[in-house]
Amino acid sequence: MLEQIFQFLVTGITVxxxxxxxxxxxxxxxxxxxxxxxxxxEFVMLGAMSAIALLAAGLPLPLAAIAATLLxxxxxxxxxxxxIEPAKGASVITxxxxxxxxxxxxxGVASLLWGKNSxxxxxxxxxxxxxxxxxxxxxQSLWVLxxxxxxxxxxxxxxxxxxxxxxxxACSVNRAAAQLVGINVQIMLRLAYGLSAGLGxxxxxxxxxxxxxxxxAGIMLGLKGFSAAIVGGIGNPMGAVAGGLLLGVLEALGAGxxxxxxxxxxxxxxxxxxLFFEPTGLFGHKVAERV
Amino acid sequence: MPSxxxxxxxxSSTRDAREPLLEITGLNSxxxxxxxxxxxxxxxxxxxxxxxxxxxxxxxxxxxHTLSSLHPPSAGTIRFAGHDITRWPAHRIVATGICQVxxxxxxxxxxSVEDNLRLGAYxxxxxxxxxxxxxxxxxxxxPILDERRQQLAGTLSGGQQQMLAIGRALLGxxxxxxLDEPSMGLAPLLVEEIFRVIVELNTQGVTILLVEQNARxxxxxxxxxxxxxxxxxxxxAPAAELLADDDVRRAYLGY
Ligand SMILES: Nc1ncnc2c1ncn2[C@@H]1O[C@H](COP(=O)(O)OP(=O)(O)OP(=O)(O)O)[C@@H](O)[C@H]1O
Ligand SMILES: [Mg+2]
Numbered sequence: 450m451l452e453q454i455f456q457f458l459v460t461g462i463t464v465x466x467x468x469x470x471x472x473x474x475x476x477x478x479x480x481x482x483x484x485x486x487x488x489x490x491e492f493v494m495l496g497a498m499s500a501i502a503l504l505a506a507g508l509p510l511p512l513a514a515i516a517a518t519l520l521x522x523x524x525x526x527x528x529x530x531x532x533i534e535p536a537k538g539a540s541v542i543t544x545x546x547x548x549x550x551x552x553x554x555x556x557g558v559a560s561l562l563w564g565k566n567s568x569x570x571x572x573x574x575x576x577x578x579x580x581x582x583x584x585x586x587x588x589q590s591l592w593v594l595x596x597x598x599x600x601x602x603x604x605x606x607x608x609x610x611x612x613x614x615x616x617x618x619a620c621s622v623n624r625a626a627a628q629l630v631g632i633n634v635q636i637m638l639r640l641a642y643g644l645s646a647g648l649g650x651x652x653x654x655x656x657x658x659x660x661x662x663x664x665x666a667g668i669m670l671g672l673k674g675f676s677a678a679i680v681g682g683i684g685n686p687m688g689a690v691a692g693g694l695l696l697g698v699l700e701a702l703g704a705g706x707x708x709x710x711x712x713x714x715x716x717x718x719x720x721x722x723x724l725f726f727e728p729t730g731l732f733g734h735k736v737a738e739r740v
Numbered sequence: 741m742p743s744x745x746x747x748x749x750x751x752s753s754t755r756d757a758r759e760p761l762l763e764i765t766g767l768n769s770x771x772x773x774x775x776x777x778x779x780x781x782x783x784x785x786x787x788x789x790x791x792x793x794x795x796x797x798x799x800x801x802x803x804x805h806t807l808s809s810l811h812p813p814s815a816g817t818i819r820f821a822g823h824d825i826t827r828w829p830a831h832r833i834v835a836t837g838i839c840q841v842x843x844x845x846x847x848x849x850x851x852s853v854e855d856n857l858r859l860g861a862y863x864x865x866x867x868x869x870x871x872x873x874x875x876x877x878x879x880x881x882x883p884i885l886d887e888r889r890q891q892l893a894g895t896l897s898g899g900q901q902q903m904l905a906i907g908r909a910l911l912g913x914x915x916x917x918x919l920d921e922p923s924m925g926l927a928p929l930l931v932e933e934i935f936r937v938i939v940e941l942n943t944q945g946v947t948i949l950l951v952e953q954n955a956r957x958x959x960x961x962x963x964x965x966x967x968x969x970x971x972x973x974x975x976x977a978p979a980a981e982l983l984a985d986d987d988v989r990r991a992y993l994g995y
Contacts, residue, residue: 612862630912632831
């Protein structure tokens with residue numbers, strides 16, 4: 450029994466890492482613009498699908514992964530430039546609806562380009578299961594965990610240690626004041642979209658060998674990442690990471706101990722509970738503000 | 741207190757010949773269909789401390805927002821240091837040296853005092869030597885901020901936030917400093933302290949456009965003044981004259 454629970458934990462943390470990365474993408478864009486980008490899941494899908502396509506076209510796997518990430522980041526940037534920016538001055542709700550439209554568009558393009566089948570990406574270092582305590586895990590899980598740790602650390606350092614990262618935060622805290630210190634808010638927004646898209650792409654590429662990918666793989670991952678961001682207190686990047694891990698573990702425990710049919714239901718029930726008792730999320734900003 | 745007249749006062753002819761640092765001509769500004777700035781012309785010469793006073797809703801903040809390009813003008817031109825900057829985006833206006841201390845301080849609440857100042861130097865960050873030096877100068881100017889470098893700006897008192905907002909603007913390396921009601925909501929003693937610093941900055945060579953409802957305090961330290969009423973400049977004169985003007989006294993000084 451204990452071994453089993455350990456196994457669920459390992460699985461949960463792996464899946465949760467992916468939710469964490471997707472949630473982090475949500476948080477970055479929300480931070481810069483108060484907008485929930487519902488195309489975030491599509492970035493995950495685009496990363497995985499274009500890596501698969503580039504690999505099939507003959508690129509070696511590492512190169513295909515890097516190219517797919519850059520490509521997806523570019524798509525994010527273009528999305529901001531040509532769909533979000535022209536609606537400058539529109540309400541947040543309008544902008545959110547634009548991102549929903551963009552998600553549907555990207556899904557459509559993906560289904561035209563790559564069909565509707567689930568496609569695999571080969572595991573980065575084989576499929577020989579590793580024994581760990583009483584649990585087994587795939588080498589790919591280690592890639593997911595390692596990749597997540599590195600990316601989260603990088604983003605954390607970017608936001609907290611660099612002037613550019615703080616400027617990004619400043620845009621979300623007080624846009625007018627950010628403009629008054631000379632921050633080009635428009636460029637910051639492009640940066641946030643590009644960064645989020647690239648982050649989503651890496652998540653998609655890391656997990657594709659385990660779950661496969663398809664043109665609609667972004668829908669569920671997007672929802673889970675969104676849930677992670679909400680649980681963590683949307684706008685709090687590290688909260689989103691914690692929220693993602695929590696969600697992944699709960700899901701795995703629920704699927705293992707109750708029934709795998711309830712996996713998604715358990716995740717979303719959890720989100721509702723959190724919102725009910727802690728509307729600003731478990732790790733939401735609660736900075737005392739004196740005016 | 742010193743009365744800050746234009747620096748070239750000794751020869752009025754050279755003063756007229758020299759182009760002002762800031763020159764606003766025929767400026768209009770709207771919110772939707774509502775016009776709140778009507779045909780404003782105003783100038784500030786290098787080295788001056790100019791006060792713009794007006795009551796509630798006169799359009800002071802709108803004028804400053806238009807100057808900093810947070811709000812677009814609907815007509816008129818803004819010239820600064822020989823350039824027509826009327827349609828420049830906000831970040832470029834800051835880069836060229838127009839730095840604003842906005843109404844209500846608007847500090848970055850969840851960031852530390854130090855980070856707020858660093859962000860103030862966003863356009864200057866490549867000159868790290870200067871930034872370090874200027875930060876020390878601000879800490880020297882406001883010792884209370886020095887003690888609280890790591891404190892989150894949102895947890896500072898109103899007066900401390902005002903000092904931080906001024907410090908943040910100074911780190912933008914202003915050639916022209918715009919101040920929007922720095923005395924708002926502060927106790928008299930703090931107002932005195934803030935105004936003392938404004939004078940000190942001006943003495944050190946910073947050109948200042950000070951916007952205030954507190955006409956008495958502002959005109960007492962300014963060289964020249966403008967009176968703004970419902971979006972129009974209704975009077976402009978040396979500050980001492982405005983302080984003695986009957987209309988101004990009745991409307992703004994209350995005696
Ligand atoms: N965002 C806005 N939309 C519509 N009208 C506005 C907006 N901001 C200000 N106004 C209106 O424009 C006029 C000028 O406002 P403004 O804030 O510039 O005045 P002010 O002189 O700064 O006043 P105060 O001393 O109270 O700060 C007011 O009538 C105000 O109601
Ligand atoms: Mg105002």
